[in-house]
Amino acid sequence: MHLFWEHGYEATSLAMLREAMGLTPPQIYNAFTDKETLFRKALTRYHQTEIGFALEALSAPVPTREAIRRLLLGAAEAYSRPDKPGGCLFVSAALATSPQAQAIADELKAYRKASEAAIANRLAKGKAVGDLPENLSVEGFAKYLAGVMNGMSIQARDGASVEELRVLAQTALAALPAEGQNQAASSKE
Amino acid sequence: MHLFWEHGYEATSLAMLREAMGLTPPQIYNAFTDKETLFRKALTRYHQTEIGFALEALSAPVPTREAIRRLLLGAAEAYSRPDKPGGCLFVSAALATSPQAQAIADELKAYRKASEAAIANRLAKGKAVGDLPENLSVEGFAKYLAGVMNGMSIQARDGASVEELRVLAQTALAALPAEGQNQAASSKE
DNA sequence: CAGGTTTCGTATCGATCGCTATGGATAAAA
DNA sequence: TTTTATCCATAGCGATCGATACGAAACCTG
Secondary structure, three states: OHHHHHHOOOOOOHHHHHHHHOOOHHHHHHHHOOHHHHHHHHHHHHHHHOOHHHHHHHHOOOOHHHHHHHHHHHHHHHOOOOOOOOOOHHHHOOOOOOHHHHHHHHHHHHHHHHHHHHHHHHHHHHHHHOOOOOOOOHHHHHHHHHHHHHHHHHHHHOOOOHHHHHHHHHHHHOOOOOOOOOHHHHOOO | OHHHHHHHHHHOOHHHHHHHHOOOHHHHHHHHOOHHHHHHHHHHHHHHHOOHHHHHHHHOOOOHHHHHHHHHHHHHHHOOOOOOOOOOHHHHOOOOOOHHHHHHHHHHHHHHHHHHHHHHHHHHHHHHHOOOOOOOOHHHHHHHHHHHHHHHHHHHHOOOOHHHHHHHHHHHHOOOOOOOOOHHHHOOO
16 A cells, blocks of 8 residues: 555556565465556555545534634645655546556546545535535535645645645635634634 | 656656657657656646746736736646646656656656745745735745645646636635735635 | 375566667668 | 668567466375
């Protein structure tokens, strides 16, 4: 998973994977069928172990602004762990691929779209509760937030520290409109 | 250039390049020495022909907020041209590479860092003129803006339209603080 | 201990990568 | 017309890709 995270799908060779896992070629193919299913296993593992903060933030029983704050700050931490590759695997692993691997690229794109949809769902819920102004475009703002997270992934890959990503997240939060009461509190931290 | 833009450095094979240019192997090597220098030629060409909006926006004799607005809206257009690959070549072409191509990845990273530095310079100038509040962190805000542009690049690659990217840019602009007079005007458009 | 079966590491498969040597066609010089 | 030189497309170079065939070792069963 770390190798795919660092070098992407195509640039990670089976020789690297074999050396990292200490397996011989038949062992790796008995266990994972082929490279593509191995990558998909790494994908689901990444989703379960490294991206939990997102679902956690979006489903927490807190006001919408706080949920989004947790989402972005969670990304700041998850994308800049010292012992892990920088950024998000969903963004890095197959952004530009050869025509043969476009199925993989499409699958990662679907993951990103799903993340954006999850954000949009949370925003719609917040709008229904009254946390967000009536005239806010849920889809537009979800695209903004998903875009900011993707941008944080690039910045993390370029070496941005946790603190720098946190500042970026806080800055991005300033674009979030508030229905009155909770705007002043956010400028404190 | 379009092939590198679409498929990235490593996933673009010389066979694809030869077919696109209608050249035989010796012709391509006589003209461009090897794949790496060909890619660098494509890089400088991309920088000259597709990214002019950035320098233009940052050096225009307009208030800081307007400069940033032109920067982000310019990116929205440049990243979603119908007849061009989506997103920015500097972001897409070598985000995750094999160890052999890390020199290329580092070079693109340097390009991205240079863009962020250019934004920071413009912000510092704006701060000196009084367009921006005194307590604003120039580096932090530049990292935010560069991150938003990188995120727009990902969204464009995922199929976002010009209009969607424009909305994203406008949303990102809402995070820009103003020294009083020009804040009200921006919420109009 | 002998026989049959399963497991597993090595060696290698065909395909493709970036890149280059070679042979034949063409053009200029005598 | 003959000779020489230049150009350039085809064929193939070594290396590496993902994936597999084969022989040896190990193990459970009589």
